[in-house]
Amino acid sequence: MPEVVFPLDSMKRFTEQRIVGHNRWHPDIPALVRVKPGDTFRVDCREWFDGAIHNNDSADDILNAPLPSVHVLSGPISVEGAEPGDLLIVDILDVGPIPQEDSGPLAGQGWGYTGVFATRNGGGFLTEQFPDAYKVIWDFRGGVATSRHVPGVSFVGIVHPGLMGTAPSHDLLRKWNAREQALIDTDPDRVPPLALPPNPDSAILGSLGGDDFDRVAREAARTAPPRENGGNQDIKNLTKGSRIFYPVFVEGANLSMGDLHFSQGDGEITFCGAIEMGGFMDLGVDVIKGGMDTFGVSENALFMPGRTDPQYSEWLAFSGTSVTLGGEQRYLDSHLSYQRACLHAIDYLQKFGYSDIQAYMILGAAPIEGRLSGVVDIPNSCSTVYLPTEIFDFEVRPGKGEPHKVDPGAGVPVARA
Numbered sequence: 001m002p003e004v005v006f007p008l009d010s011m012k013r014f015t016e017q018r019i020v021g022h023n024r025w026h027p028d029i030p031a032l033v034r035v036k037p038g039d040t041f042r043v044d045c046r047e048w049f050d051g052a053i054h055n056n057d058s059a060d061d062i063l064n065a066p067l068p069s070v071h072v073l074s075g076p077i078s079v080e081g082a083e084p085g086d087l088l089i090v091d092i093l094d095v096g097p098i099p100q101e102d103s104g105p106l107a108g109q110g111w112g113y114t115g116v117f118a119t120r121n122g123g124g125f126l127t128e129q130f131p132d133a134y135k136v137i138w139d140f141r142g143g144v145a146t147s148r149h150v151p152g153v154s155f156v157g158i159v160h161p162g163l164m165g166t167a168p169s170h171d172l173l174r175k176w177n178a179r180e181q182a183l184i185d186t187d188p189d190r191v192p193p194l195a196l197p198p199n200p201d202s203a204i205l206g207s208l209g210g211d212d213f214d215r216v217a218r219e220a221a222r223t224a225p226p227r228e229n230g231g232n233q234d235i236k237n238l239t240k241g242s243r244i245f246y247p248v249f250v251e252g253a254n255l256s257m258g259d260l261h262f263s264q265g266d267g268e269i270t271f272c273g274a275i276e277m278g279g280f281m282d283l284g285v286d287v288i289k290g291g292m293d294t295f296g297v298s299e300n301a302l303f304m305p306g307r308t309d310p311q312y313s314e315w316l317a318f319s320g321t322s323v324t325l326g327g328e329q330r331y332l333d334s335h336l337s338y339q340r341a342c343l344h345a346i347d348y349l350q351k352f353g354y355s356d357i358q359a360y361m362i363l364g365a366a367p368i369e370g371r372l373s374g375v376v377d378i379p380n381s382c383s384t385v386y387l388p389t390e391i392f393d394f395e396v397r398p399g400k401g402e403p404h405k406v407d408p409g410a411g412v413p414v415a416r417a
Contacts (some may be wrong), residue, residue, distance in 0.1 A: 001042065002093075002282050005033045006074045008044035010098065010106055010278075013051070014072045015204060021074045021258070023204045024220030025176075025229070027167050027250045030207050031078035034252075040093060040284045043074045045161070047107040047278040048259045055111050055137055057149075062115040062272065063133035063415035067122060069202040071163055071223045071232065075256025076206070079285050082253040087291030088166060088246040090255065091284040092306065095159050095240055097140060097262065098278050108278030112138050112145075112262045114365045115272035116357070118417035123192045125269035126339060126360065133415040136361045138262065138275045145263055145275060145365070149413065150358045152406040155263065155366050155391040156310035160239040161281060162259035162274060163223065165230030165301070169249040172228060176221050196222040228299035232259065234268040236367060241306035247292050247299060257281060265363050266370035269342055273364030310367060312388035316397060318345040319373065321380040331379050334372055338383035341370075345385050352396060353406040361412060366391050 008017055022029050035041055047053070048071040053061050082088055102110040116134040119127045136149040146154045168176065180195040187194055200217035208216055226233040230246055238244065246253065260281075264274035292298060320340025322333035330336050342363055349359035367388065374382035389396050394404040 002040045003042065004044065005035060005041045005077065006043040008046055008074070010101060010104065010109070014046050020204065020206055021072060022076070022206045022256065023070060023072050023202070023223060024217070025168055025223060025231070026173060026205070026216045026220035027170055027254070028208070028212065028216050029076055029167070029205050029254070031076040031252055031254050032207060033075070033077045034080060035077060035285060036080045037286045040282065043077070043257060043281045043283060045074050045258045045260050045279055045281060046072050047276050048072060051106050053107060053113050053115070053135070053276070055105070057410070057413050059133045059135040059413040059415035062135045063118055063121070063417065065115070065117065065121065066202065068199055071259045072204065073163065073223065073256040073258040076167055076254035077256070078252030078254055079287060080252070082248050082287050083251060084169065084249055085290055085292050086248040086253070087288040087295065087297060088248050088253045088255065089286040089288060090164070090244045090246060092238070092240055092242045092281065093284055094282040095161065095260065096279050099280055106278055107276055108260070110140055112140065112275040112277035114138065114270060114275055114361055116270045116360070117272055120191055120417055122271055124271040124273065125267065126342065127192065129343070130357060130360060132417050134357050134361070134412050136365070136412055138365065140262060148409065149411065150361055151409045152393045153362055153366065153391055154393070155388070157263035157275065158236050158239050158309055158367050159279070160236055160261055160264070161257050162234045162261050162268070163232040164244070164255070164257040166246045166248055167250045167254035167256070168221070168229050172249055173219065173221055176227060177219070196224050198222065230301045234264065234274065236261070236264045236266060237305040237309065238303060239306035240308045242303055244301050244303040245288070245291070245297065246301045247297055255285070263365055263367055265366055265368035267338065268364065270360060270364035275365050312367070312390055314389045315386040316389050318348065318385045318387070320344055320383055323380070329379055332375060332381045334375060334381040334383055337381040338370060338385070341383045341385040345387060351403045353408055355408055355411055357412045357414070358408060
């Protein structure tokens with residue numbers, strides 16, 4: 001096993017660890033871990049809510065989830081010799097749930113969860129159809145996920161970090177905050193909000209204290225969106241065997257990671273939509289000097305996908321176009337067409353006995369594939385959702401007989417907003 005450079009004790013909260021990570025982006029958060037190009041090492045990661053979500057049949061914890069506290073990230077990790085303008089190579093050598101802990105109160109100890117936030121607390125991709133809070137618990141066994149809340153489904157996880165990235169420079173941080181505040185100002189009372197501005201509440205900033213802590217807490221960017229540094233990209237194929245090339249904006253690059261997922265469908269459409277868990281990552285790093293200019297990577301990471309995806313060979317695909325549920329035509333709106341494709345899949349799965357929220361949870365957690373199938377044929381964008389048929393314990397494809405009716409069981413826990 002590689003050296004554990006960022007250890008986490010499951011018996012302690014994130015802020016009580018020997019090395020404390022962070023939940024904001026800022027160049028002045030000190031790196032307490034240092035590695036060299038060519039090193040391989042292990043990083044422990046806590047699930048993004050640090051144990052606030054529980055393995056039970058209530059969705060109250062999702063309804064009241066402490067969003068200002070996320071994501072709890074392991075890092076920053078400084079890479080010797082990395083300088084602004086370089087590319088940081090990160091190889092994901094292995095990634096998985098918390099090792100040797102297959103039961104316990106923390107997500108990653110043999111289980112994980114998928115949630116839908118209430119609209120007032122962030123909502124989801126289909127928040128107009130699902131405005132309340134919901135939760136599904138998934139159990140892990142031999143790399144396969146099953147759920148008491150969504151019967152008749154099992155699938156192999158594509159384990160991956162939802163979030164990984166390098167620290168921004170001061171100039172880049174100012175750019176983020178200015179452009180996101182300008183967006184908020186266009187509709188400041190919108191629910192859910194258009195963006196999340198800096199918020200000192202619940203900020204975790206590594207070893208910073210005193211006046212430095214207060215200043216950074218006021219300035220630091222929230223970790224919710226993906227940005228030029230990588231960040232919360234939620235790419236399901238960024239998994240074991242992947243090689244990522246991150247732009248470097250500060251000395252040492254200051255790499256951080258977290259928000260591990262046991263599985264996820266393309267788009268993470270329920271927002272808390274992967275199977276969230278804690279776990280570990282084994283990584284290797286190297287540096288390409290001057291790589292940002294050499295390869296034209298001025299912003300945003302590029303990566304080589306891993307090769308360990310489950311080998312599903314049969315799919316049922318649903319399509320959607322950029323027309324609203326009310327019949328309004330939109331011009332090449334791929335976001336809308338993907339929503340419509342997802343809604344068509346939900347309608348279909350309800351014919352097999354699932355509730356609408358059970359179907360929604362399947363699309364969020366299972367390794368579905370989302371594709372932009374047509375973006376030039378005015379006025380309609382066409383998006384498609386590919387659902388692997390082998391994840392179901394019954395025949396889910398259309399036939400001449402009546403659809404199989406699954407016993408939906410107790411259903412998905414809900415907390416009304």
